[in-house]
Amino acid sequence: MTFLNDKALERLRCSEGADFSGTRYKLREFIARGGMAVVYAAEDEKLSRRVALKVLDAPDANGELTSRLMREARILAQLEHPGIVPVHDVGVLPGGRVFYTMKFVEGLRLDRYIMQVDSLPQRLRLFLRVCDAVAFAHARGVLHRDLKPANIMVGSFGEVLVMDWGLGKILREHSLSRDETFVSSGQKAKSESDSTQFTVITGHGTVMGTPGYMAPEQARGETERIDVRSDIFSLGALLRFIVIGGAQGKSAAQPRPLSAICAKATAESPNARYTHVSELAADVSLYLDGLPVSAYAENFLERLRRFYKRHEVAILLIGAYLIMRALVLLFFHR
Amino acid sequence: MTSAGESFPLTRHSVLAAARSQDGAERARALEILFASYWKPVYKYIRLKFSQSPQDAQDLTQGFFAELLERQLLSRFDPAKSRLRTYLRLCADSFALNELKAASRKKRGGEFAHVALDFSGAEDELRAQAIDPASIPSPESLEDFFEKEWIRSLFSSAVEELRGACEARERQNAFQLFEAYDLAGEENISYGELAARFSLPLSEVNNQLAWARREFRLIALARLRAFCESEEEFALEAKALFGVSRQ
Numbered sequence: 001m002t003f004l005n006d007k008a009l010e011r012l013r014c015s016e017g018a019d020f021s022g023t024r025y026k027l028r029e030f031i032a033r034g035g036m037a038v039v040y041a042a043e044d045e046k047l048s049r050r051v052a053l054k055v056l057d058a059p060d061a062n063g064e065l066t067s068r069l070m071r072e073a074r075i076l077a078q079l080e081h082p083g084i085v086p087v088h089d090v091g092v093l094p095g096g097r098v099f100y101t102m103k104f105v106e107g108l109r110l111d112r113y114i115m116q117v118d119s120l121p122q123r124l125r126l127f128l129r130v131c132d133a134v135a136f137a138h139a140r141g142v143l144h145r146d147l148k149p150a151n152i153m154v155g156s157f158g159e160v161l162v163m164d165w166g167l168g169k170i171l172r173e174h175s176l177s178r179d180e181t182f183v184s185s186g187q188k189a190k191s192e193s194d195s196t197q198f199t200v201i202t203g204h205g206t207v208m209g210t211p212g213y214m215a216p217e218q219a220r221g222e223t224e225r226i227d228v229r230s231d232i233f234s235l236g237a238l239l240r241f242i243v244i245g246g247a248q249g250k251s252a253a254q255p256r257p258l259s260a261i262c263a264k265a266t267a268e269s270p271n272a273r274y275t276h277v278s279e280l281a282a283d284v285s286l287y288l289d290g291l292p293v294s295a296y297a298e299n300f301l302e303r304l305r306r307f308y309k310r311h312e313v314a315i316l317l318i319g320a321y322l323i324m325r326a327l328v329l330l331f332f333h334r
Numbered sequence: 335m336t337s338a339g340e341s342f343p344l345t346r347h348s349v350l351a352a353a354r355s356q357d358g359a360e361r362a363r364a365l366e367i368l369f370a371s372y373w374k375p376v377y378k379y380i381r382l383k384f385s386q387s388p389q390d391a392q393d394l395t396q397g398f399f400a401e402l403l404e405r406q407l408l409s410r411f412d413p414a415k416s417r418l419r420t421y422l423r424l425c426a427d428s429f430a431l432n433e434l435k436a437a438s439r440k441k442r443g444g445e446f447a448h449v450a451l452d453f454s455g456a457e458d459e460l461r462a463q464a465i466d467p468a469s470i471p472s473p474e475s476l477e478d479f480f481e482k483e484w485i486r487s488l489f490s491s492a493v494e495e496l497r498g499a500c501e502a503r504e505r506q507n508a509f510q511l512f513e514a515y516d517l518a519g520e521e522n523i524s525y526g527e528l529a530a531r532f533s534l535p536l537s538e539v540n541n542q543l544a545w546a547r548r549e550f551r552l553i554a555l556a557r558l559r560a561f562c563e564s565e566e567e568f569a570l571e572a573k574a575l576f577g578v579s580r581q
Contacts, residue, residue, distance in 0.1 A: 002490055002494065002497075002513075002517060003455075003458070003459050003490070004486055004489055004490055004493065004517060006482075008516065008517050008518070009482070009485060009486060009489060011516050012489055012516060012550065012554075013485075013576060022526075030576075
């Protein structure tokens with residue numbers, strides 16, 4: 001029987017018939033498979049570095065998949081942001097298959113990483129960084145359309161990267177060439193125009209996305225109704241996962257203001273959701289700072305409790321001082 | 335004598351279900367398939383983990399499969415709790431430990447006389463892999479080793495089946511290209527060089543290789559399916575092996 005060495009084994013596991021011999025890349029190992037393409041870890045021999053390489057998993061007869069992959073690469077190339085995985089190179093193989101390479105992110109997917117993070121504020125800060133990246137993409141006129149924990153990577157240095165822009169959609173109102181300033185979370189994104197004005201350039205009326213994270217209008221295939229609020233729905237579902245899912249086996253308690261934020265972001269009607277990612281991020285930031293959030297009208301007791309939590313040390317100090325003062329007064333008036 | 339690559343039942347029927355069958359002939363055939371697919375990973379694993387001589391590892395390997403048959407250990411396997419190869423590895427661990435504790439061991443293994451056991455070939459493979467038992471640091475790496483050996487065994491038998499299929503369909507060219515490009519592990523060879531070497535047009539190299547790889551995958555997946563008890567398990571295993579869940 002033929003003995004297969006380790007190289008042959010890896011090749012058989014990841015070889016898809018793509019001939020990389022004429023390129024500067026050598027496939028090292030299989031990473032993942034998407035709907036149309038496969039991602040490998042590869043070695044860039046020119047620069048001696050590891051890259052992630054995405055290539056169509058089969059020759060493309062009518063060119064539709066090729067143009068989708070090229071569009072994805074172009075979207076990524078334009079979205080230069082620390083929270084979005086950068087694209088390095090794009091090319092065509094001798095067989096006609098398109099591929100592109102991007103930064104190889106060593107780390108964990110958010111759904112796995114979040115299990116290791118006990119602190120809710122720390123988990124929420126991760127979420128805010130996802131919001132930063134998505135807000136930036138929206139400001140550039142790009143929707144992600146497939147935001148979910150599996151598409152977020154947390155690198156070994158804690159960097160958060162939004163991956164897989166394969167379902168990304170370009171909105172007409174904001175061309176990719178426009179130079180718009182990145183707006184960090186917690187600020188109003190001035191460059192974001194009214195989301196309802198966005199119209200869709202691409203779209204086939206087909207349902208693309210992930211159940212549970214896909215907005216209702218997206219699930220119904222109503223491509224003309226998909227806008228930034230569809231991504232906001234996904235972010236709301238992601239926030240719920242981060243707050244509840246990440247707390248599996250630890251604590252199932254969900255603070256009411258956060259529940260309200262999730263509920264508003266994932267409202268059935270797009271009109272009932274936040275209109276910009278920055279608004280959603282601002283609410284989460286307010287919660288983190290112990291301030292009232294726009295999505296939740298708190299009662300007097302809750303306001304009092306929040307006030308106490310926010311100023312706990314000062315209140316305790318003042319209380320201790322008053323008690324001491326009272327004791328001193330009592331002692332001298334006896 | 336048969337090798338693992340021959341007359342494999344390419345059906346959706348699980349080897350495990352057959353191994354528990356009331357029909358003696360079906361049960362024996364299923365166990366033979368299981369033995370053919372697993373003897374080499376088990377042998378290499380025992381050689382490395384328990385630092386046994388080739389002769390002792392051979393006895394233990396044959397003894398383990400005889401025990402599997404005698405004590406009907408497969409009937410205790412619960413796919414909900416573990417994967418088959420994890421179960422088999424743990425059974426092999428326990429068997430080898432017990433045997434090594436015992437003062438003497440009887441030679442067994444005649445039960446699978448129809449399966450060719452190329453122990454010297456397995457030894458050559460171990461040497462080719464240049465694995466030094468002393469350099470194996472942790473039990474985890476041995477689990478990975480067993481996993482990889484199982485894949486190697488699965489792929490090797492699939493390659494043999496592909497070779498036979500190519501001969502039967504007179505597509506030897508496709509197998510030769512597949513062998514040169516995918517099996518030989520020559521990193522720098524290009525499709526262009528293959529085309530020149532085999533005097534074929536580039537497009538023909540492309541097509542033949544695509545066909546051979548597709549056939550190889552179908553064969554490997556059919557073999558994999560035979561070791562899975564459910565479609566869900568198969569989907570997971572196929573995804574782990576090739577990153578696919580399709581059939």
